[in-house]
Amino acid sequence: MFEGFSAEILARIQFAFTVSFHFLFPAFSIGTASYLAVLNALWLWKRDPVYLKLFEYWKPIFAITFGMGVVSGIVMSYQFGTNWAVFSDKAGPVIGPLMGYEVLTAFFLEAGFLGIALFGRKRVGDRLHMFAVGMVAVGTLISATWILSANSWMHTPQGHIIGENGQFLPQDWWKIIFNPSFPYRLTHTVLAAFLTTAFGVGAVGAFHLLRDRTNKQARVMFSMAMWMAALVTPVQIFVADLHGINTLEHQPAKIAAMEGHYESHKGAPLILFGIPDDKAEVTRYAVEIPKLGSLILTHDLNGEIKGLKEWAPEDRPPALIPFMAFRVMVGLGMLMLGVGLWSLWARWRGCLYENGLLHRAAICMGPSGFIAVLAGWFTTEVGRQPYTVYGLLRTSESLSPVDAPAVGASLMAFIVVYFIVFGAGVFYLLRLMYRTPVLDEDHELDHAPSRATGITPAIAHELNAGGRHDV
Numbered sequence: 404m405f406e407g408f409s410a411e412i413l414a415r416i417q418f419a420f421t422v423s424f425h426f427l428f429p430a431f432s433i434g435t436a437s438y439l440a441v442l443n444a445l446w447l448w449k450r451d452p453v454y455l456k457l458f459e460y461w462k463p464i465f466a467i468t469f470g471m472g473v474v475s476g477i478v479m480s481y482q483f484g485t486n487w488a489v490f491s492d493k494a495g496p497v498i499g500p501l502m503g504y505e506v507l508t509a510f511f512l513e514a515g516f517l518g519i520a521l522f523g524r525k526r527v528g529d530r531l532h533m534f535a536v537g538m539v540a541v542g543t544l545i546s547a548t549w550i551l552s553a554n555s556w557m558h559t560p561q562g563h564i565i566g567e568n569g570q571f572l573p574q575d576w577w578k579i580i581f582n583p584s585f586p587y588r589l590t591h592t593v594l595a596a597f598l599t600t601a602f603g604v605g606a607v608g609a610f611h612l613l614r615d616r617t618n619k620q621a622r623v624m625f626s627m628a629m630w631m632a633a634l635v636t637p638v639q640i641f642v643a644d645l646h647g648i649n650t651l652e653h654q655p656a657k658i659a660a661m662e663g664h665y666e667s668h669k670g671a672p673l674i675l676f677g678i679p680d681d682k683a684e685v686t687r688y689a690v691e692i693p694k695l696g697s698l699i700l701t702h703d704l705n706g707e708i709k710g711l712k713e714w715a716p717e718d719r720p721p722a723l724i725p726f727m728a729f730r731v732m733v734g735l736g737m738l739m740l741g742v743g744l745w746s747l748w749a750r751w752r753g754c755l756y757e758n759g760l761l762h763r764a765a766i767c768m769g770p771s772g773f774i775a776v777l778a779g780w781f782t783t784e785v786g787r788q789p790y791t792v793y794g795l796l797r798t799s800e801s802l803s804p805v806d807a808p809a810v811g812a813s814l815m816a817f818i819v820v821y822f823i824v825f826g827a828g829v830f831y832l833l834r835l836m837y838r839t840p841v842l843d844e845d846h847e848l849d850h851a852p853s854r855a856t857g858i859t860p861a862i863a864h865e866l867n868a869g870g871r872h873d874v
Contacts, residue, residue, distance in 0.1 A: 411802050413810040414486040417817060419784075421479040423777055424821055428472030430776045433547055433593065434600025435465040436540040439520075441627075443536045447529055453623050460620065460840045461604075464832055466521055469513075471828050478817075486810060490791050490801035497563055497571050497579060501553040509546035513539055544593065551592055555585040558783070558793050559653045571792065583653055587646040588783075594639045595779065598739060599772025601631035606769025607836045609762035620840035622756050625765070629755070633743035640736060644699070651700050654793060655709050657786035660722040661729045662696055663689065664710040671696035671708035676730070679722035684712060686726075718789065725786040732778040735771045742768055 408416075439458055446454035480502075483491045491498075519527055519535035527535070556562075562578025563571045573579060608625030611618055651658045659665075663674045663686040673695035677686040697706035711719050742764055749755045787793055791801045 408807060408811065410805050410807040410810050411799055413807055413814055414482075414802060414805070415798070417486065417810060417814045418479070418482055419781075420814070421475065421482065421817060421821070423780070424825060425472065425475035425479050426776060426780055427773050428468050428475060429543070429547070430596045430599045430773065431603060432465060432468045432472050433543045433596035434598075434603075435461060435468060436543045437597070438600055438604065438627075439465055440533075440536050440540040443533055447533055453619050456840060457620055457624055460838070462521060464835050466517075467828060467832055467835075469517070471825060475821075475825070484803075485813075486803050486805060487791075487801050488803035490796065493570050493796060493801075494557070494792055495570070497556060497573055498553050500573070501549055501556075501580070505546055505549035505553075509542045509549060512545065513542035516542070547593055547596070548589060551589040552580045552582070552585050555588045556580075556582045557791060558582075558588075558787055559584040560792050560795060565795075571795075584646075584649055587642065587649045590642050591639070591646050591779075592776075594635055594642060595772065595776050597631060597635055598639060599776060601628045601635065602739065602742075602765070602768050602772045604628040605632065605765045609765035610836075611839055612756055613759060613762050613766075614839065616756055618840065624840070625762075626750075626755065629743065629746035629750070629765075632739060633747050636736065636740045636743045640740065643736070647700060648702075651708075654786065656711065656714050656718070656720055657725065657783075658700065659709055659711045659713075660720045660725045660786055661782060662700075662708065663722060663726045664696075664708055665712050665722075666710040667707065667713060668697065668710065669707045670694045670705045671700075673699065677726070679726050681711075681719075681722055686722075720786045720788045725782045728778040728781040728785070732775050732782060735775040735778070738768065739771060739775075 439461060442454050442458040442461070445451070446458060516535040516538040519532060520539045523535060524532045556579055559582045560571070561582050562573065562575040562580075564574050566572045604624050605628030608621045608623075608628060611621035612625055615621070647658070660679075662671070663677050663679045664671060665679075665684045665686065670693070672691035672693050674686060675690045675692065677689035679686045694704045697708055698704050700706065700708060711722065742761075745761055745764070746755065749758045749761050755761075789797050789799065791798050
């Protein structure tokens with residue numbers, strides 16, 4: 404099946420496949436953890452049972468998503484040793500500690516409080532339970548911080564020296580952690596996670612509103628999701644603009660690939676659509692708006708944008724994937740903005756819960772966040788090529804001494820196992836979302852076993868009934 408593919412290409416495909424699966428789950432669990440914290444806080448503040456029942460409704464969904472994210476992340480990390488051993492050896496002194504900090508801070512924090520957040524409301528009291536829920540949400544954000552710091556360093560490396568054996572050795576941890584692209588990429592990714600959750604929650608709320616427009620839980624979740632869409636999407640667009648300017652400064656070749664420019668321009672057009680052809684060094688069938696590309700990227704109609712021809716062919720990223728993926732991401736962002744503004748109009752008209760067309764649009768937009776984060780990931784990672792550490796370590800030099808058939812066999816195994824295991828998990832998540840949120844529903848996570856070892860169910864029943872049992 405993979406005949407003709409090199410070990411490097413197969414290893415890159417394998418990593419892209421596993422990281423794509425993995426990225427979907429944290430993108431949802433980061434936002435869901437914060438959503439649960441907000442719901443729990445609103446319940447404690449207002450004592451409205453709607454917020455409590457929504458918390459209970461989304462709690463198992465978060466728990467399963469969180470678990471699948473952890474499992475997929477562990478599997479993915481092994482590839483650093485199996486397929487990318489040279490990268491691990493050379494970049495390990497920088498990347499390794501950053502990953503260790505993520506475990507010591509975020510993972511331990513989440514693991515320590517997750518059980519209380521899921522099972523502890525009736526056992527530790529409202530205040531400590533709220534603290535635990537908040538710590539889980541904070542833990543997801545800390546985890547994203549360390550992961551994005553490590554990945555951003557690979558895009559904009561600084562704060563290191565290169566040892567005699569070619570290793571990247573830390574010299575200034577502040578510069579490593581807070582590298583030039585880190586603030587923009589962290590903010591952009593976290594906001595993307597919030598929007599992914601917002602449109603996921605909004606789709607579920609819209610689905611149940613179409614079934615019953617009087618369902619108060621569906622009304623609340625849809626309203627909260629639409630507020631998030633309307634308020635966060637414009638902020639995300641603003642942050643994306645700042646991120647683009649930062650990328651132009653530090654990774655101009657990536658921008659050239661994203662924009663489909665092979666020639667340098669002063670007053671570069673914005674190519675709305677086309678098909679980049681790296682061999683011919685031209686974007687075919689280009690639909691352009693004059694000078695708008697320079698205006699967006701440099702805030703100057705006559706600003707200069709370098710084309711891919713400024714770099715040797717072996718130093719350029721492939722243009723087709725970043726070009727297409729970037730347009731998918733931007734297009735979905737514009738649709739998100741449109742749905743958010745539409746919800747504001749419907750709210751102003753007093754028909755937010757009766758507008759069936761808006762509800763159907765929200766359902767269609769349910770997967771949009773997941774698609775957008777993957778498109779953004781493909782844009783930034785393929786745009787970094789041909790390097791793993793930008794400008795310093797090539798992808799071809801990062802590979803383990805493995806043969807293509809071995810990588811191909813493991814790739815096939817990953818594909819089969821992932822689609823079975825995670826396919827089943829996603830199917831179960833959709834079944835949970837299909838349940839109608841009602842006020843009198845029972846929640847199994849709050850009924851975890853509480854009896855001590857040695858007390859049988861029969862004895863517990865008699866004790867609870869006020870009876871006596873002589874032992």
